[in-house]
Amino acid sequence: MDAEDFTQIRNAVRRLVREVVVPREEEIDLDDRIPEELRGAAAEMGLFGYALPEEYGGLGVDMREDVELAFEFGYTTPAFRSLFGTNNGIAGQVIARFGSEEQKKTYLPRLAAGELIGSFALTEAEAGSDPAGLRTSARRDGEGWVLNGAKRYITNAPLADLFVVFARTDPEEKGGRGISSFVVDAKAPGVSLGAKDVKMGQSGAWTSEVFFDDVHVPADALVGEEGRGYAKALTVLSRGRLHIAALCVGMAQRVLDESIAYAATAKQGGAPIGRFQLVQALIADVHAELLAGRAMVREVAARYDSGEDTSIGPSSAKLWCSEMVGRATDRAVQVHGGLGYLRSTPVERFYRDARLYRLYEGTSEVQRVIVGSGLLRAAGMPRG
Numbered sequence: 001m002d003a004e005d006f007t008q009i010r011n012a013v014r015r016l017v018r019e020v021v022v023p024r025e026e027e028i029d030l031d032d033r034i035p036e037e038l039r040g041a042a043a044e045m046g047l048f049g050y051a052l053p054e055e056y057g058g059l060g061v062d063m064r065e066d067v068e069l070a071f072e073f074g075y076t077t078p079a080f081r082s083l084f085g086t087n088n089g090i091a092g093q094v095i096a097r098f099g100s101e102e103q104k105k106t107y108l109p110r111l112a113a114g115e116l117i118g119s120f121a122l123t124e125a126e127a128g129s130d131p132a133g134l135r136t137s138a139r140r141d142g143e144g145w146v147l148n149g150a151k152r153y154i155t156n157a158p159l160a161d162l163f164v165v166f167a168r169t170d171p172e173e174k175g176g177r178g179i180s181s182f183v184v185d186a187k188a189p190g191v192s193l194g195a196k197d198v199k200m201g202q203s204g205a206w207t208s209e210v211f212f213d214d215v216h217v218p219a220d221a222l223v224g225e226e227g228r229g230y231a232k233a234l235t236v237l238s239r240g241r242l243h244i245a246a247l248c249v250g251m252a253q254r255v256l257d258e259s260i261a262y263a264a265t266a267k268q269g270g271a272p273i274g275r276f277q278l279v280q281a282l283i284a285d286v287h288a289e290l291l292a293g294r295a296m297v298r299e300v301a302a303r304y305d306s307g308e309d310t311s312i313g314p315s316s317a318k319l320w321c322s323e324m325v326g327r328a329t330d331r332a333v334q335v336h337g338g339l340g341y342l343r344s345t346p347v348e349r350f351y352r353d354a355r356l357y358r359l360y361e362g363t364s365e366v367q368r369v370i371v372g373s374g375l376l377r378a379a380g381m382p383r384g
Contacts, residue, residue, distance in 0.1 A: 001059070006061070006065050013045070014075075017073065017075055022076050024038070025349070029349055030203075033204055034083050043084075048084040048087045048088070049087065049088065049108075051092070053104075056096070056105070058088075058108070058112040063304040064302055066239075066243060066246070066301070067243065067297050067301045071246055074247035074252075078202045078205060078353050081247065082205035083159075086117070086155055086156050087114075089236065089243060090120040090164075090236045090237060091111075091119055091163075092111050093239060094223055094233075095223065097236070098224035098232050099223050100220070103220070107183065117156055117162075118160065119155065119162070119164070120163075121151040121157075121165045121184075122151070123152050123154070124150065124152055125152050131175055131176045134167075136148065136149025137167055137168050139169075145216070145222070146214055146217075147217065148215070150209060151165070157206070158193060160186045162184065162185055162186055165182045167180060169226055169229075173227070180223075180227055181222070182217055182221045182222055183217075189215070192211045193211070196208050200355060201349070234311075238315070241317070245300075245314070245318045249290065251354060252286065252289070253290060255329050255350050256290060258336075258346055259282070259283055259331070259347070260274075262339075263279050266339075273335075286331050289328065292320075293321045293325075296316075297317050300317045315362070322358045326354050329350050329351040329354045332347040333348060
């Protein structure tokens with residue numbers, strides 16, 4: 001995609017987010033639902049497939065373009081991006097990068113058009129950041145497979161038409177070995193959902209448990225090489241972590257804008273509170289860390305596209321930016337004072353929304369381990 005075409009796409013996304021989605025944020029939060037007309041607008045703009053290959057109906061953005069769009073998505077409620085995020089990210093990317101030609105032709109055009117919602121089913125109650133606890137199994141049954149197990153905190157599960165499921169196909173293997181990935185129809189016999197999770201924030205982005213009870217899938221449901229599924233998960237999660245970092249930058253920009261507007265007009269003692277130096281300091285700290293985060297994401301995205309760093313950099317960016325946006329939303333609430341604690345104030349909602357970024361797609365603690373161990377291995381330290 002040439003620069004002019006991408007600029008037009010980014011500007012259109014910015015208009016959609018700021019002129020159409022932002023005015024409906026409180027409605028989305030209260031109703032815990034994305035209005036159908038917003039889903040239709042996202043589909044019409046091609047947002048369900050912006051990161052999927054062009055030959056299968058997507059826009060085919062690279063990582064540098066992806067993060068620029070994520071800066072825009074992050075400016076509003078995370079639920080809007082979450083609606084089409086798994087199609088472009090961790091679910092759709094497994095099929096796009098590792099699927100057979102038949103799987104790509106079958107699923108990617110419909111995912112890109114928003115006709116299907118894909119969901120990424122990896123996490124379990126005892127297997128979040130550590131795959132050693134993964135209990136979902138897939139055993140051979142004639143020409144196909146039978147899946148049994150349960151998944152937890154699965155984004156878009158209540159909306160999903162298909163699941164990319166990770167299951168242990170070799171019970172003798174430990175850790176990430178012996179895990180395979182499958183495409184499973186959400187309506188297949190034996191697939192069921194738990195109640196929709198009630199969360200602290202990110203209302204409108206639905207998650208739930210998913211259960212697989214003797215779910216029969218054909219041989220061609222296997223994505224890629226048997227036993228190599230966890231490696232696929234790590235590959236797409238790395239891209240997803242950089243995308244999350246960019247979303248955090250977008251949210252920090254939003255709460256900074258809200259704080260500046262409030263401090264410039266709200267008065268104490270007849271003068272705008274923005275005249276008080278400690279209020280200025282709160283705003284300055286948000287701005288400085290935001291600039292650092294944006295520059296970091298852009299640099300890491302360039303290195304990702306070049307192939308120079310597709311693991312450590314994304315984890316560092318996700319670590320910094322998710323922690324940064326937590327501080328930004330906290331300072332934004334502080335600038336707003338008592339008003340910032342009221343549910344009718346955007347910064348209060350973003351304060352709750354931001355907390356999840358330090359948890360999903362790898363906690364901050366996991367990112368530190370990835371970065372630290374990766375750097376030490378690169379220096380020649382043997383594996384333990």
